[in-house]
Amino acid sequence: MSVPDTPSSAAALAGGAWGDAVIKFGNSFGAVAGFLAILLLVFFVAGRARGRLARPLAIAVFLGPAVLLLLVGLVVPLLRTVYLSLRNDDGTRFVGGENYGWAFTTESVQEVLVNTLLWLVIAPLAATGLGLVLALLVDRMRGQAVYKSLIFMPMAISLVGASIIFKFVYESRGPGQSQIGLLSQLAVALGWDDPPNWMLSQPLNTFLLMAVMVWVQTGFAMVVLSAAIKAIPDEVTEAARLDGAGGVRLFWYVTVPMIRTTVVVVLTTVMITTLKAFDIVRTMTGGNFGTQVLANEMYSQSFVQFNTGRGGALAVILFLAVLPLVAYNIVQLRKERGVR
C-alpha cells in the first residue's frame, strides 16, 4: 500500500509551521509596538498640559492604567465570582447561599477544608523552619554560595515539574516486583520488605505531597532569612556574646527577635503560595485518595464539572482565607518600615 506522504506535503507542513511562527512573532511584535505607540501618545499629550490641569492629568496618566488593570484583573472578577457563587451551576438562576451550604455540609468538601488547613499550617512552618536552620548552617560554611545556589535551585522548577520528579520518587510496586521508586527502594534497603503504596496511604500521602512544596520553598526561605541574619549589626551579637550568650541562647534571644518581621513575611508568603497551590495535588493524585485541597477542588468544580456556582463559592472561601494573611503581611511590612 502506498503512503501519500510525499516530500512536498512534508515541506508544506514545515512551511506551515514556519509561517505560523512568523505570524505569531509578527503579531506579538505588532502588539507591543502598538502598545508603546499608544503609551507615547498619552505621555506626549499629558506632557503638553500646562497650568491647573497639569497635576490632575499627570496623576490620571500614571495612576489610571494601574487602577484600570486592578479593576479589570481583580475587582471585577472578584465581584463576578461572588455573583456566580450565589447562582446555580450554569449561572442562570439565583440560589442564595446554597453553594456555601453545600461547601460546608458535604463530607468530601469538609475533607478538602481539613486538608487545606493542614497544608496551611504544616507546609509553611516546615519550609520556614528548615530555611532558617539551613540559613544558620550554610552561612558558616566555606563555599556557601555553591550550597545556597543548590538549595535555591528547586525554586526555579515549576511546581508541576517538581511534582513529576517526586511522582517518580513515590512510585511503588507490589512485593515480588522490583521497586523503581526511590522511596520504596530506600525502604526495602532499610529492611522493610513490603513498603506501602505511598500515594494510597492516607493520611501519609497528604504529607508526602507537602514535602514537594517544602522542597521548592525552603530555598526561598533560606535566602531571605540568611540576608536578614546578615543584616543584624555585628555590635549586637558581639555585645550578647560578651554578656555570656552563645549557641542556642544567642539564636533564641538575639537572632530570632532581630529577624522576627522577616520570618513573619516569609511565613505568610509561603502560606499564600500554599493556599493557591493546586498544581502539586493536580499533578500527583488529581485530588484522589483523600488528598484534595481547596484550590484544586475549585478548579475541578468550575472547569471539569462546569459548576460555576460551586466553583465560585469555593473561590470566595479561598479568597476570604487569604485575605487576613495578606492584611497581616502588609501591617508587618509597614511596621518594619517604621522601625528603620
Added chain:
Amino acid sequence: MTLNPTVSSRSSRRRLIAVPALLAALALTAACSNSSGGSGDGGGGGGQSLSGDCAKYQPYAGHSGTTVTMFASILSPESDNLEKSWAEFSRCTGIRISYEGSNDFESQLPVRVAGGNTPDFAIIPQPGLLAQMVKSGKVVKPPAGTVANQDRWSPVWKTYGSVNGTFYAAPMSANMKSLVWYSPKSFKAAGYEVPKTWADLMALSERIARAGAAKPWCGGIASGTATGWPATDWLEEVVLGTYGGEVYDQWVGHRVKFSDEKITTAMRTVADWMQNPAWVNGGYGDVKSIATTTFQDAGAPLLTGKCLMLQQASFYKAQWPKDTRIGPDGDIFAFHLPAVNPAIPSPVEGGGEFLTAFASRPEVQAVQNYLSSSEWASSRVRTATGWVSANQGVDKSLYTDPIDRLSADALTDPGATFRFDASDMMPAAVGSGQEWKSLTAWFAEGQSIQKTAADIDAAWPQ
C-alpha cells in the same frame, strides 16, 4: 530603544512616535504576505479552477489565502498524521488549517470559548462536552454538505453528534472500546484459546490464576486529572453486555440509577473480574495498585508475561513499543470482549470525535464539508494506521492494520449493539466528576458498592 516621555525637543518626540508605528505596519505586512504566500501556491487566485491532482478539491475551492484554526486533544505524533491527511487539501485549496493540540483540552475549551478566544473548530470527544458548548450558544450549525455527508455513518452516530435533536457535529473518527488485548505467543505457549463467551473468559482467567506463573489481568485507571475513566469503561462494558442497549440508554439518562439493582449487580460483576486479588494486577501489585497505575503503563507487563490480558480500547495500540509485532500470530493482538449475557448480540462500546464548528465563514464550512466526507476519512486511513472511521464510504481494504480492521468491522457491523461511552454522555458533574472520583475510591480504598453508587447518584444534577 529607550522611551523617554520627557525628551525636550518636539521633533525628536515625533520621531519616537513614528518608529513604533512604522514597525507595527511592517510587522503586519510581513504577517499578511506570509500567510497567503506560504500556502496559496497550488490554487491560484479568487474564483480559481483546480486541475490535475487538485481537481477533486474543486467543490472546496475559492478561499485561497485563508486560515482556519482548530483546537483538539490530539497530540503529536498522532496529530502529525492528521495534518498530513489534509495537507493535499490545504495545498490545493489554499486554506491553511492551523492545528493546536492540548492535553488539557477538555478544561481549556470551555475557558477559551467563555473568554472569547474561540477556535474555528474543536474536535470534541464527548457528547456531554458538545452539549455544554451548544449551551454556550457559540456552536454553529453545520452546512448542508456536512449534513449530507453524515448519511454515510449509521444513524446512531447522528444522535451522538446532536443536542436536543438538532445535529451539530459530524463524527471524524470512531474507536472501539470492547477489546481485550492479549499475547497470542503466550496463549499459544500455554495452550490457551481465545474465549468466545463471558463464561469462557472467566474460566480462562481462573485457569491462568491457578497455573500461578502470571496473573490473568492487568489494569490501570490513573490518567492525571481524568483518573478513573478506564474503570467507567469496565462498568459500561458489563452493563451493555448484561442488559443490552435499552437499559444502557436508561442508565445514561438516569432513569436507571447507579443504586438500581441492575447497576449494582453489574458493579459486582466488575468487582469479581477486575477486583479479584487472585486475578489482578499482574506486574504492579495488589488490586489497589490499579488506582495508581496509569492506563498507558497498564499493558506493559503483557510483553513480559506477568499478566495475559488487558481490557482497553482500540486506541491502546499506540501504547505498545515500536518493535512489537501486532497480529493474530504476533506478540500482541486483541479479541472482542464477549457479552456477559450471551443473548445480547455483539455488544460494542465505542467512542468517537466530533468536529464542532464555532464559525460560519465560507472557508470554515469548506473545511467542515471536507473533513466530514468519506474522501477525507479514506485519506486519513491511508496516511497511517491507528485511525478508524465508521463511515460506510471507506473501503475496508484500506485498513492495513489488523486491529484497525477488527475495529472497523465491529463498528460498521449492522447487527452489533453499538453504544457510545456512557460517562462521556452523562452530565459533566457525573461523567467527568463524581463517577471518576467514586470509581477510583472503589478501587483505591475498597469503598463499598452501595456507597459508591449512592455518591454518584447524589452528584446527579437536579
